[in-house]
Amino acid sequence: MHYYQFNIGDYASHTKGLSLLEDLAYRRLLDHYYLAEQPFNGSSTDVARLIGMREYVDEVDYVLRTFFILDDESNWRNPRADQEIQAFKRKSENASKAGKRSAATRLNGGSTDVQQSLNERQLTNNHKPITNKKESLQPIEGLDLDAWERWLDYRKEIKKPIKVASMQSAMKAFVKHGTNQAQVVEQSIANGWTGLFELKDQSAQLKHTKPFDVWDQPYIPLSQR
Numbered sequence: 001m002h003y004y005q006f007n008i009g010d011y012a013s014h015t016k017g018l019s020l021l022e023d024l025a026y027r028r029l030l031d032h033y034y035l036a037e038q039p040f041n042g043s044s045t046d047v048a049r050l051i052g053m054r055e056y057v058d059e060v061d062y063v064l065r066t067f068f069i070l071d072d073e074s075n076w077r078n079p080r081a082d083q084e085i086q087a088f089k090r091k092s093e094n095a096s097k098a099g100k101r102s103a104a105t106r107l108n109g110g111s112t113d114v115q116q117s118l119n120e121r122q123l124t125n126n127h128k129p130i131t132n133k134k135e136s137l138q139p140i141e142g143l144d145l146d147a148w149e150r151w152l153d154y155r156k157e158i159k160k161p162i163k164v165a166s167m168q169s170a171m172k173a174f175v176k177h178g179t180n181q182a183q184v185v186e187q188s189i190a191n192g193w194t195g196l197f198e199l200k201d202q203s204a205q206l207k208h209t210k211p212f213d214v215w216d217q218p219y220i221p222l223s224q225r
Helices: 008-015 020-036 044-050 057-067 079-108 113-126 145-157 164-175 178-191 200-207
Strands: 075-077
Touching: 020 044, 020 057, 020 079, 044 057, 075 079, 145 164, 145 178, 164 178
Parallel strands: none
Antiparallel strands: none
């Protein structure tokens, strides 16, 4: 373990009677215990050497006898640290198993990640299995999947999820924004809109652009007009 929770108040209440060197020994013992994920073995002299306090065997010995338990196999154990280490190992094992199950599902599930994601969203939105709507959940050509996922998340957050029946038509309308799909989504989210619209900057530019024939006219001084 490269990290463990440290309760300052709890530690202070249990160690207020320690000297500076005893306190240092206890902290080094705890750090080494968690890092190695195993108890100390051997005499107090051996343990003191292990944590770099060979000249302070008495202090190390006192801390070991106060805060650790010597078992039948001459192991110095700290019950609290043992609990934390076991909890950490269980969490790591569960995360590893979950990752393997997820990988197996993606490889053998017979559907793409995009299809699974869309199906999961609609199951959540409608609270019932999808039976005859599978075809409407197929992503279409030209769809920016990342932008589409972002849009679905946003609509869900504002309590206006896209219905299964209109999913296919929504995708087609989404694709019409071409390479601007991501920007269009961010524009709607930033403004709190429930629909998708052309980018403001582009629309304003087109609105204020004069016809080409006006720009192409040669310059005529005011005195000659």
